[in-house]
Amino acid sequence: MSLSPQELSAATRAIEEHQRILVVCHANVDPDALSGALSCYELFRSIGKDVTVVCPDSPPESLQFLPGFERVSEEIVDSQNFIITVNLAAGVEVDKLRYTVEDHRVNIIVVPKNGRILPQQIALGEGEQRYDLIVVVDTADLPLLGSVYLDHVDLFAEVPVLNIDHHISNTRYGQLQLIDTTSASVTEVLYHWFTHVPSWREKITGDLATLLLTGLITDTRSFQNPNTTPRSLEVAAELLDLGARQQEIIQNIYKTKPLTTLKIWGRALNRIQVDDRAKIAWSSVSREDLAEMGAQSREVSGILDELISTIPDADVHVIFVEMEGGEIKASMRSSPAIDANLLAAQLFRGGGHPRASGFRLPQAANFQLAVLEAIQKIREGVAAQRSAADELPASERAQPQTSAPPLPSRAPVREESTAQPHKTASSFDIVEELSGQKKTTKKRSNGRADEPKS
């Protein structure tokens, strides 16, 4: 679904009519979300708005090259003015105003030039909100903002929300929406919007073009993912014309990895195992591996993509990581022939999307043995799905990937949700779920403090 001129001009009007704009993006931030938020910062600032960018957790260092990175704060400061009004009687003027703070009391001292001020002349009231518009980028649903939303539900209820996204799973929250599910990245949506307004188009600097191109490159995985459309390629070309620094993006996103990350990837790739008959490929990283390489479990994120590109023939790819605390975390991707969400849910009470899911296993005395037991279960689950599919008429079987419409990648995923309906997702949807054991889920209603990816 593309954007209508009405939607575009309603969003433009919202920006023009508001002054104090809060821009937020989802927890476990990815490059598209962050560069989308910073693109909004750049553009809204250039037309004279007060803009605050909040990202619920600290963005990865690899994104430090993004123009405006240092502007991002982690928390919303929603302190509000409290106003004490003194209604002056006719002819009374104020001479001096001072205040003192002592013992948790604020004393405001108003000295009139003449006449008197009586207690009944005083009125109290709340000042205006610190923000008058919230712009949410790349986020399919408000709870995916993590603490930024959960700790400030009132703010989101009181201030109008503009919801800008490209995920098919977007719940269409907010008073205004710019949702284009045919766009490969949220920055592609932003590009259409920014260039639709002639006076804004002129404001697209090399920095802004670089931000917009970053989201497009990363969400299409350098134009490799099936969500890449002819239009995305055109947008990329136009952004280069506008001065986007493509080499800088590639260098920072793809060519710069800490040595510890390379070492732990090497260990995991070295340990790939393949069951040719069941078409399952897996690898594992133990606590000892992490300690030996001086790596952290979140650095394992991204290996799954390597696994998929290394062994494209498998129907199921799984990576097991023994977390620092001993619990085992597994991430799984599947070809269209297998429902990864069903496997995770039925076998391990995990969940996710049909093509990308995750689950957890309790701490085990023998990590490798626990992995092999899990693989055995997956083997049985895969066999059960295949025989069920064989009983279906051909028309109801899973369609091959080539016939699927282009999908936005990297939906912020509620990986273990059971209440959510299955949503469509590309096979690259949850690249970062391995790093997702952060604080952002602390208030989840199901109380699983360690649940990944809010």
Ligand SMILES: [Mn+2]
């Ligand atoms: Mn995105």
